[in-house]
Structure formats: structure tokens, C-alpha cells
Amino acid sequence: MSEDEIAETTAPDLDGPFRVDVVGDMTIEWDVPIVVDDGNVLRADVFRPTAPGDYPVVLTYGPYGKGKPFREYQAESYRAMLAMHPEIAEGTSGKYQVFELVDPDRWVPDGYALVRVDSRGAGRSPGVLDPLSEREIRDLYECVEWAGSRSWSNGKVGLNGISYFAMNAWQVATLRPPHLAAVIAWEGAADWYRDVTYHGGIHTTFENLWYGAIAGGAQHGLGERGGRNPITGQLVCGDQTLSPEELAANRVDMPAIDKSHPLVDDHHRARTRDLSQIRVPLLSAGNWGGLGLHLRGNTRGFELAGSDQKWLAMHDETHFSLFYADYGVDLQKRFLGHFLKAEDNGWDEQPRVHLRTRHADGRVGERVSSDWPLPETQWTRLYLSADHGLNADHGLITDHGSMTTTPAPDHASVSYSGKEGRAAFSYVVPADIELAGPVGAKLFVESSTADADLFLVLRAFAPDGTEVTYQGANDPHVPISQGWLRASHRAVDPQRSRPFLPLHPHDRVEPLKPGTIYEVDVEILPTSLMLPAGFTLALDVQAHDYVHRPAVEEAEAHANPRTSFTGSGPFLHADPTTRPDDVYAGTVTVHTGPEYASHLILPVISD
Template identity: 50%
Template sequence: MVIEWDAPITMDDGLVLRADIYRPVGGGEHPVLMTHGPYAKGLSFQEGFAFAWMQLAREHPEALEGSSNKYQSWETPDPEIWTRDWGYVCVRVDSRGAGRSPGYLDCFSPRETLDFKNCIEWAGVRPWSNGKVGLTGISYYAMNQWQVAALRPKHLAAICPFEGASDLYRDGVRHGGILTSFWIRWYPAQVSSVQHGLGARGRINHNTGEPIAGPETLSPEEMARNIADLPGQHLGNRFATDAYFAERTPRLEDIEVPVFSRGNWGGIGLHLHGNTEAFLRVGSRQKWLEMHGDTHWTEYYTPGGRALMRRFFDHFLKGEDNGWDREPAVQLSVRLPNEKFLTRKEGEWPLARTQWTRHYLDAASSALVAEPGSDASVEFRGFSQGHTFYTPPMLKASEITGPVAAKVFIASSTRDADIFLSLRAYAPNGRELLFQGASEPNVPLAFGWLRASHRKLDAARSLPYRPWHPHDEEQPLVPGEVHELDIEIWPTSIVLPPGFRLALTVGGEDYDHQLPGPLVPKAPPQYGGIRQTGCSIHVHDVSGDRPPEVFDGTATLYTGGKHASFLLLPVIPAA
């Protein structure tokens, strides 16, 4: 490869961002794959995210073959595969204020998105470019693809967001209006730790010998002035319509380029809903959805996962007639117990043959039943796991694949309540069926959340299986009065064998699977080592957002009669 370190890209306001460019030898014009973000392009995958690298090497050694892995960087393509072997130019840009790029660091801001657009247009007219730029990458490098694609850069030809939220408020920061602490832990661990200006105080790029967050070394006071207060931004902006979130939420309908959206059933706290929702809403006439399992990063690096992306980009960036345009719109790794998957291609999402099936909650029997029962109720404390309802054992194999929703009738002793829904599965021996999640090893089927004061629906955008809350105002509860809540539960997929049961837990705090044994696995150390409970790092424990005097009251769940609470499941009939 020909490697150009710290290539300058001048923005419209005169600030210069820095990019590493990996080009095939021999000159000529080539398609471009670009990433742009705050994780420091010079930080190696192996050093910055050793826990993930070791797991990938241990469980999928084939993902590391065919490369020296010297240029691997977290959540970005390996240039030894994409450039040396497959003929793409890989461009990694440190976003404003991060890594080797100076400036004010403000994640997902309009300024950062405009910078990304400028970088795309710059790459599209380089002598080594064929004029077609594709976007790829995981997580942050997927989320900002939705943002910049909505600006319609002239040279943008295709995007492949891999496990990336498309609505910062709903998918990532405030689930159902409830603030998650993930970003507050993530910010110092992954962003300010590589802020531009650390210089000699930071890490070194082992390929260049240069500081990854330099070259200059700024004082702590200067650096504090150059970075946004993200925890304050998240705590201080409570509604989706607040300017902070509104200007960071793309109009997905404005995206016109081909889209290959790749999501993970196990991304139930951040990276799942964004991929399915964006697939439905983007304006692109050419769009595909792929859903898989395993960890957050695995299928991006495995040979099979890379081959899917290569076919997509070869078709739209190189013009190859490889049959990609004739592929069905949806490819699902349908999940079975014990981390087994059945790959199946479909024509649409949700599946047209879905049998939307109600299971009614019965507080008298703690059951999920086919018809509403008599009036009943059950109380639970606000900060508690709440109450669980079970189906009878399955008489035959049953597939649940698609979006899920619930309607519950709730009263609270206070003016508000946070409702946490957990969709679960149990084996005949009574043991809960747990799965490898995107960011922890034991997750249930799906989660849903709603702050009761955010229960207002947008009737025009709501669907039976996906209620849409505008999150534009607070409507306090009347203590003791019953209120109707429609709650979205993120999509899932499972084929349950005969004898297995489904369950729904309705509670007031994050799910906790309570693994047996004296030791409970910890989250990766950069996220504070919080206990893994099935939610991993996506928990809702910000005290300023959930004052006990409001949210730790007594909640009462009503079922049956005129308060027929129910769970809506996407049942897929056997072929």
C-alpha cells in the first residue's frame, strides 16, 4: 500500500483536519471508503480495545487471517484487506478536536456533520479517486453516516452503517424519555481520552512514532475549553424536540444513496432499533437490511461479514454486475437457542406474513393468556424488578421475528413512573434463555422503556407494532389514577422449541438476570467495570434524571376488563 499520514483536509472555516490515506500501489483511480470520527485514527485496535481484540482472536481467528493487522483501528475497515487486496482507497479522518485534528470537539454536532460532508467532497475529486465515496464503520462511524447522508454530498455513492443508531434521542440517549448513563461513561473512556492536545501525555502511534492525540500538547485548561460538556448536554435536554437533539437527528427520508443497513439482535441498548427503523424510513430506492447475532464487532471483521459488504460496495462503487441489485431486501440470521442461527432471505421488514398476536397480561395468575381475563392488579415498587408474566409451554416450535409492542395500564402513587419492559424466554427446566449480546454475554430477547409522563402518541406516525412518542412535553400523572401506556419493544428474533415459554417483565428499573455463582462478569474496564446484568453498559442510573421521590413510588399494573394490558408479538407461521 501507499500510506499518507496526516493528510490535510481544509474545512470551509479554514480549520485543517488530518486524515490517514491508504492507497493501492500503481496509481490510477479507485473507489474510496471513508470513516470520520473522534476515536483517534492512530490508536490501534489491539491497544485501545484489547478486550475486544482478544475475544475476536480467540473466538474467530479467521477474522485476523490474511493481514499483518498492523493498521487495524477500532470499528473501521482493515486497509490491508480493503486496499491491498481489494483495490479501495481507505481514508480515516480524525474529526474536529479529536486525535490529530485541532478544534472544538462536539460529538454529532451540525459542525461535525458538515466537516464530514466536506471530507467526502474533498475525497471525491482527488487524483486517486474514481469520484465515488462509500461510508463504512461500526457504532459512531455508523451513526454519523445517517447524519451526513441526509445532507446528500455530491460524491457520496453508498453507505453501510453497521450497528449504528439513527435517532440519538430514542435509540441512544433517552430510551422512552429515560436518560441512560452509557454516554457519560463512554465520553471520558473513548473520546476525551484521545482529545486533540493530549500530545506527549497521550498514547503513541506505533506505525509512525507520533502521539495519536497531538502533535501539540495543550494545557488541561486549554483542552477543557475545546470540548463540549456532553454529560451536561444530555442531562439538560429532556425532549426530542430540544435544539440539541433536533439538530443531531437526520431526516432519514432525505437519504437517497444506496443503503446496506446491518444490525444486531443483541444490540438491545443502542445498536439495533436504529438499523431497522432507518431501513424503513430512508428515501433510498435501493436499500437492504441484514440482521445478525454475536458481539458488536464480530461480523464486521469475519470473512463472511466482509464479503457481504464487499459485494455491496463493488456493485455501487466499482460498477460490478455481481448480482447485488437482485438480492432480496432483507437477510436475517434467525436466532435459535444456544447461539445457533438460520440464515433466511426475505422481501420486506416487518415480514408480510407476520401474524400479529396479542397475549393478555393476567395479574391474578401471572400469566400471558389468549383472551383478557377479569379485572386484576399487581403493585410493585418503582425501583424494583416488578412482576413477570408467563405464557404456557409452547406446544410446537414457534418463531417470533420482528418488532414488538405492549399496552399497559398503570397507576402511580406519584406524578410519574418509569416503566421497563423485558421480553424473556425460558427453557422447560425453568432456566432463562440468554444470548450473546452486542456488548455483554448474557442478554434477554428484547427491552422496551417509557417514562409515563412521555406517554403522548403521534397518531400519524404510530403503528400498532411501533407506537411513536414525540417526546415533546411532559404530561404528569394524576397520583392514583389509571393511565394507558403504549410502549415500543425493540425488534427481536427467536425460534422457541416445544416446551419453552415466553415471559414479559413489567418493572421500574433495569433488567437483571441475576446469574448464579459468586462472581458476576464485569463490563470492559473503560466503561467503569459496572456489573453485567443483561443491560451491560446501557443502564438508566443517572440520579439527577430519576429522583426517588418521583420514581421510587408505588406503581400498580392493571389487567383484564376495561384495562386489558397486552403484549403484541410478531408470530411467523411455519413454512
């Protein structure tokens, strides 16, 4: 659309939109005020059909700045996405496309009104920045009700966005706003402790990076430092330019607060609601490669949600590419069209579970089922044997330990350094095998110190020793799956645990007694894999984050000023103050044999 085809109207009411643009068949209201119950004024951009009518609403509320076009503020990611899926650029100007939100050019012509709200304390919405707090979720509730009561709304509001916009969708859906009619949670964590801040009780440093990016690039009050909306000329992060001290006073120190709460308590519970209270139709769309953040939320969220009408769709590729590609847009529009517009579009025949299945050679297939975990799963145990030890060096399996379908006949053990070491166990697949679902592990371990952090990595290797990795949500070389457990958090909830999915309350610390063998159950995140006969499946039990050695070598050979991810993306556990050497750098020993039957539980699919 050329500039001379835009009719611009500046609103005379200071309490109304900043301005209104009519762009052909689309009307855009910029910076509309939404007054919430405590008097704070949130700001939203509204994109809707120009023709009079009642339209369903797709709403999002988040902290990244609604005035930052994707193609300008995340230019490299945008170009990479288009290279993977050129169809994303078809039929759109791209100028209104914002990171992790739906594109107005592709949605408004289909009769949807889009509402984008800057969350409290971010973008153009004033207030204290406190992401995913109870105050924020109440704001989102009120935004849903505001949108559902507009003159141009049909009274039905759907939530649809990636990551943060899915995380708060889980939360607000439990409050059941009357106008909320459907939710799409696309790659969204659901448990603040287990998915975001602590993996198996081990503190992750990702939050430092994430929250720093918000505070440095999108907090309200950045003023001139936050950039301008290239369409309206407005400052993206508010008209005032506050000092660093003023900005700090206007945000909670989330990383420090979370670090000071190493156990599940009221602080974490306030950001993790009871998903069984969700009643609206739900589509949970997860990414097999989202190991460090969102994957668990999508599968557990689907299981726990109380909705009678709920669907799970699992995909591959990067964090956002398929959301914008035809695959994702078609899925989203069929779901929302059915529930927001009563369209007869075939959604009533959509399989309850749809998986894009990964193959060892990089191909992607599909599988449908009636539930999750898949009812047709044959839960299969592979028993660890430490007879040979086991080691993986630079991605190549050498002749050490093994896994077998029967328990090892004799007791054996393998030890490694709790700071840098590992023990690994391998199994050569005798026939083609498909895995699809959660993975569990039971280990018998001892430590020379009062605790041990266990990092479990499920890996696959071709017959020539080349490791099979995949494009992850954030990292180009992620392993098959990962799991974590701080051994002092080994207590499980017997009522909610299953052999393939142990659930740890993480509400107490039970130190280890050096020299004593303990039984521990470890949750390994769900996976999808078609592995041909002759390939090797391996389990590494180690003391550190997974590293894909070829990625390290490539990064060293091609010095890059940008951060290079080497297998675990930004989801690392590298804060030494949470893993002091005197507690976590001892000797860890894994025991196997008839009395100590350490094993994996795999989700083998049989047609």
C-alpha cells in the same frame, strides 16, 4: 511485510502528508491535511493501491484516534475477536487495523482507497470536540467531496464503519454530497434522543462513560498522554500537550447538555436528521443484541431512509466481530463492489431483508424477506392476566401471573415498588414459534405518585427454568428484548404510530394523577427468536434495569477489577437526579381484564 520492504518518503511540504510509505502494492499517506470551509485543518490517513489508477474510496470520520491500532489499544477485545473468528487474522498483518474500521490489508488489494479522518477536536484534528454536531456533519460532507475529487479517486465514495462511523453516515447522507455513492451503516444509532440519550424518555448514563473515554483517550491536545502511533511515531492526539482546563475549554460538555434537555427539542433535532432525505444505496446492518444503543437505529433507519435501493441485514454476536469476519467482509464488499465499482457480483439478487435468526439452543439460522417488518408477520396478541401475580426470582419462573391468547375474563391487578419491584407475566409456548420483528405492549397502569418509569423485559426460559440469554453487542447475557417508557411521556403520534410500534413525540410532560388508571403504549425493541414448544415466554414490567442474576453471582464469586456487565451492558438508567424517589419510587399497579386489556403484540412468523 517486513520493514526492509517499506520505502519511506518524508514529505518536504509542511502542508502535505507527514510521510508517505510504499508497502509493496499499498501506498500509505500519513496525516494528510484536509482544509474545510471555516479554515480548520482535519487530518487523514490514506491507504491506496500503489499502481496508478482511479479507485473507489471507503471513507470514515470519527473521534477515536486514527493512529491507534486495534490489537494494541484494545488488545483484550482484539484477542477475543480472533478467538471467535480466526479467519480475521488471515491474509493481513493486522498492524493497520483500527477499532471499528475496515482493515487496509484486506481492502486495498481489492482496489479500494481507504480514507480515515480524525474528527474535529479528536486525534490529530484540532478544534472544539462536539460529536455529531451540525459542524461535524458539515466536516464529513467536505471530506467526502475532498476524497471524491482526488486524482487517485474514481469519484465514488462509500461510507463503511461501525457505531459512530455509522451514526454520522446516517446524518451526512441526508445532505447528499455529490460524490457519496453508497452507505453501509453497521450497528449505528440514528435518533440522538430515543437511541442514545433517553430511552422512552428515561435518561441513560451511558453517555457519561462513552464521552469520558473520548475526552480521556482521544481528544486533540492530549499530546504525550494520548500515546503514539507505533508505525509513524506521531503523537496520536496532537503534538501539543494541553492542561485539563485547556482540554475542557476545547470540548462541549455533552453529558451535562443532554441531561439539561429532557425533552425532544432543537438540541436533539440538530443531531437527528430527516432520513427520508437519503437517496444513495444503503445497507443497514444491525445487531439483535444491541439493545441499549444501535439496534433501533438500524431497523428504523432502514424503514425511514428514502433510498429506492436499500437493504437490511440483522446479525448476532458482539458489536464488531462479524464486521471483520468473513460474513461481514463478504457482505460489505459485494455491496460496495456493486455500487462503487459496478461489479457484476450477484448483489442485484441480494434479498432486501436478510436475518440471522436466533434459536433457543444457541444455533443461528437465516431468513430472507422482501421488506421490514416482514410482510409475512402474523401480529399476535398475548393478554396479561394478573390473577396469580407473577414473579421471577434469580432467573427461575415461579407460579404467578400469566399471558393468554384471549383477554382475561375478570379485572385483576398486581402492584410493585416503583424503586426496585416488578410484576411479570408468562406464557408457555404450546408449539414451536418464531418471532422476528418489533414488539409492542399496551399496559393499563396507575401510580401512587406523579410519574413512573416502566422497564419492560421480554425473556425466555427453558422447561427446567434456565433463562435463555444471548451474547449481546456489549454484554454476554442479554435478554430477548427490552423496552422503556416514562409514563408522563405516554402521548403518541397517531399519524406515525402502529400497534406494534408506538412513536412518542417526547415533547411534553403529562403528570399522572395518583389513583387514576392510564393507558400506555410501550415500544419494545425488535427481536429474533425460535422458541420450541414447552419453553416459556415472559414479560417483566419493572422499576429498574434488567439484571441477569447468574451473571451477578459469577461477578461476585470472581472479583474482577474491570466492570462486569450483568445483562444490560453499560446502558443503564442509574442517575438518581433524573429519577428522584418522591416521583419515581411510589407504588405502580398494572391492571388486566376485559376493561383493561393489557397485552403484548408479537411478530409471529408463518411460512
